[in-house]
Amino acid sequence: MKTASIEFIRPTLSDIKRAQQKVSRYTHVTPILTSESINEISGAKIFFKCENFQKIGAFKMRGATNAILSLHPDNRAKGVATHSSGNHAQAVALAAKLSGIKAFIVMPKNSPEVKQKAVAHYGAEIILCDNTLEARQKALEETVERTGAIFIPPYDDYAVIAGQATVAKELIEEIESLEAIITPVGGGGLLSGTALTTSYLSPNTPVYAGEPANADDAYRSFKSGKLLPVENPNTIADGLKTSLGVRNFEIISELVQDIFVVSEEEIIDAMRLVWERMKIIIEPSSAVAVAAVIKNPDVFAKKQVGLIITGGNVDLSKLPF
Amino acid sequence: MKTASIEFIRPTLSDIKRAQQKVSRYTHVTPILTSESINEISGAKIFFKCENFQKIGAFKMRGATNAILSLHPDNRAKGVATHSSGNHAQAVALAAKLSGIKAFIVMPKNSPEVKQKAVAHYGAEIILCDNTLEARQKALEETVERTGAIFIPPYDDYAVIAGQATVAKELIEEIESLEAIITPVGGGGLLSGTALTTSYLSPNTPVYAGEPANADDAYRSFKSGKLLPVENPNTIADGLKTSLGVRNFEIISELVQDIFVVSEEEIIDAMRLVWERMKIIIEPSSAVAVAAVIKNPDVFAKKQVGLIITGGNVDLSKLPF
Numbered sequence: 001m002k003t004a005s006i007e008f009i010r011p012t013l014s015d016i017k018r019a020q021q022k023v024s025r026y027t028h029v030t031p032i033l034t035s036e037s038i039n040e041i042s043g044a045k046i047f048f049k050c051e052n053f054q055k056i057g058a059f060k061m062r063g064a065t066n067a068i069l070s071l072h073p074d075n076r077a078k079g080v081a082t083h084s085s086g087n088h089a090q091a092v093a094l095a096a097k098l099s100g101i102k103a104f105i106v107m108p109k110n111s112p113e114v115k116q117k118a119v120a121h122y123g124a125e126i127i128l129c130d131n132t133l134e135a136r137q138k139a140l141e142e143t144v145e146r147t148g149a150i151f152i153p154p155y156d157d158y159a160v161i162a163g164q165a166t167v168a169k170e171l172i173e174e175i176e177s178l179e180a181i182i183t184p185v186g187g188g189g190l191l192s193g194t195a196l197t198t199s200y201l202s203p204n205t206p207v208y209a210g211e212p213a214n215a216d217d218a219y220r221s222f223k224s225g226k227l228l229p230v231e232n233p234n235t236i237a238d239g240l241k242t243s244l245g246v247r248n249f250e251i252i253s254e255l256v257q258d259i260f261v262v263s264e265e266e267i268i269d270a271m272r273l274v275w276e277r278m279k280i281i282i283e284p285s286s287a288v289a290v291a292a293v294i295k296n297p298d299v300f301a302k303k304q305v306g307l308i309i310t311g312g313n314v315d316l317s318k319l320p321f
Numbered sequence: 322m323k324t325a326s327i328e329f330i331r332p333t334l335s336d337i338k339r340a341q342q343k344v345s346r347y348t349h350v351t352p353i354l355t356s357e358s359i360n361e362i363s364g365a366k367i368f369f370k371c372e373n374f375q376k377i378g379a380f381k382m383r384g385a386t387n388a389i390l391s392l393h394p395d396n397r398a399k400g401v402a403t404h405s406s407g408n409h410a411q412a413v414a415l416a417a418k419l420s421g422i423k424a425f426i427v428m429p430k431n432s433p434e435v436k437q438k439a440v441a442h443y444g445a446e447i448i449l450c451d452n453t454l455e456a457r458q459k460a461l462e463e464t465v466e467r468t469g470a471i472f473i474p475p476y477d478d479y480a481v482i483a484g485q486a487t488v489a490k491e492l493i494e495e496i497e498s499l500e501a502i503i504t505p506v507g508g509g510g511l512l513s514g515t516a517l518t519t520s521y522l523s524p525n526t527p528v529y530a531g532e533p534a535n536a537d538d539a540y541r542s543f544k545s546g547k548l549l550p551v552e553n554p555n556t557i558a559d560g561l562k563t564s565l566g567v568r569n570f571e572i573i574s575e576l577v578q579d580i581f582v583v584s585e586e587e588i589i590d591a592m593r594l595v596w597e598r599m600k601i602i603i604e605p606s607s608a609v610a611v612a613a614v615i616k617n618p619d620v621f622a623k624k625q626v627g628l629i630i631t632g633g634n635v636d637l638s639k640l641p642f
Binding site: 316 | 352374593603
């Protein structure tokens with residue numbers, strides 16, 4: 001199956017700079033916020049890079065935009081395709097719309113109606129399938145076969161990684177002398193991109209990740225040195241249920257300092273804390289990184305910490321508090 | 322009973338400029354946000370002045386700060402007092418703490434524990450009383466008698482009004498050529514301050530207000546030309562249950578263009594819309610102004626509208642959706 005990436009090697013600093021130029025056409029430079037009371041609680045000085053204010057409400061817009069704009073115009077002509085029930089679906093749909101091409105999104109039948117509506121609102125064609133990985137892959141392959149569209153992977157792709165890497169680029173360029181950077185980790189697109197950017201622009205700043213204990217494949221893979229799949233993930237942080245990608249794992253193994261796991265209760269407490277103190281809506285996946293900082297004062301206290309808030313897409317009818 | 326205001330006449334532009342200098346010592350210049358999708362829905366181009374990001378999570382910090390810093394040092398020595406179950410309590414407590422003086426806050430016994438804790442966290446002495454206006458006033462009078470503290474009224478006071486007037490000053494100075502400005506109205510502190518500032522700095526810009534239909538005393542007073550009290554207010558917008566103040570009504574009668582009422586359902590829908598599309602937490606009182614803009618396209622569509630988001634203090638355990 002043809003995939004989006006025209007880049008076959010790990011993104012260089014030049015690749016990330018080019019990605020920034022492309023991505024800036026369709027995305028916001030998101031604000032960086034601070035909270036005195038969360039600093040007090042954590043003991044750290046945290047700079048929250050707020051991708052919840054990004055287009056489609058999540059950083060995924062960057063990777064999808066860079067992947068689509070990196071396609072040769074001939075390859076782009078028949079449109080793009082992906083499978084996702086989450087933010088990547090909306091990101092590909094909107095980036096395709098803004099690029100003037102078609103998008104075909106394979107979504108599980110049971111994905112929330114609000115997410116299907118959002119994707120349809122961007123003019124994408126939705127292909128419904130059963131909610132198994134096999135069914136999704138089969139539906140995607142048939143769609144690509146039928147339409148000639150190019151597959152835009154959600155994270156295991158260098159063009160996508162270079163797009164996600166632009167978050168850390170903006171963060172490091174705005175806040176000097178960060179002593180730690182942390183993101184959540186699911187498939188590893190954001191974490192690997194963040195680690196790459198940091199290795200180029202601020203090589204002495206260690207990069208960390210937070211992961212739900214109930215979906216701890218990145219933690220286990222990182223600690224064992226072998227890529228292990230996620231097993232029965234059951235976490236409120238629905239964006240982090242995916243298994244780590246191959247390219248992502250390679251970069252993370254090499255460039256990430258450590259991965260911390262947090263419990264469901266810690267995730268919910270951190271989410272509520274940010275909502276109450278900062279008056280911003282973050283999704284549970286973002287709260288995973290916040291919880292990891294609060295849980296590990298030996299690592300983060302007294303440090304200037306850059307923390308990537310990944311998104312703010314939450315079903316308000318199903319809040320955990 | 323001695324009250325805070327040393328200013329016996331309606332605030333002039335100079336008074337508001339002096340208030341800005343005082344207020345800036347303890348408050349943030351809050352950001353102004355926009356939302357493409359809410360613009361699309363309303364037909365207007367809305368500039369949201371986000372006082373939910375203000376200290377204590379609401380604009381009330383401005384009025385309390387200006388009132389306290391306007392006191393003669395001799396009057397300030399014995400502390401300040403007020404009665405409030407809401408944002409004004411926290412505002413007086415924090416402004417007093419930052420000014421290095423004592424605060425005595427009369428709160429109804431049934432006020433949420435989280436609000437009592439916040440007030441206590443700022444070092445204020447809490448005096449609990451029954452939840453009737455009479456009990457609150459009696460407890461306040463006894464407290465003032467006992468302590469010699471000066472009463473800081475929540476809205477019917479020129480120093481408080483001048484403090485709240487600084488929100489519109491920042492808004493008008495940052496966004497040129499606003500064609501309408503709208504705030505919610507409860508006691509009228511913010512609305513009268515906004516109307517004064519606008520009359521000085523942008524006299525051709527009409528000022529509007531939104532009010533819950535279930536607590537419509539400002540609407541009825543404005544339409545009849547007589548100050549009428551609120552009757553059995555029953556609205557989710559708990560900050561707007563109070564009756565309009567005397568000084569506030571005078572200014573509003575003269576300088577406000579119109580007041581629009583909205584239903585409880587419209588308030589909840591607008592609140593949800595802002596949470597979902599803007600990823601920021603606003604309290605129901607703020608949503609009243611948003612609902613009024615959406616409900617009245619004949620007034621607001623195609624216009625540049627400044628809208629004051631008053632606060633973000635919401636009990637997350639008791640959400641209406």
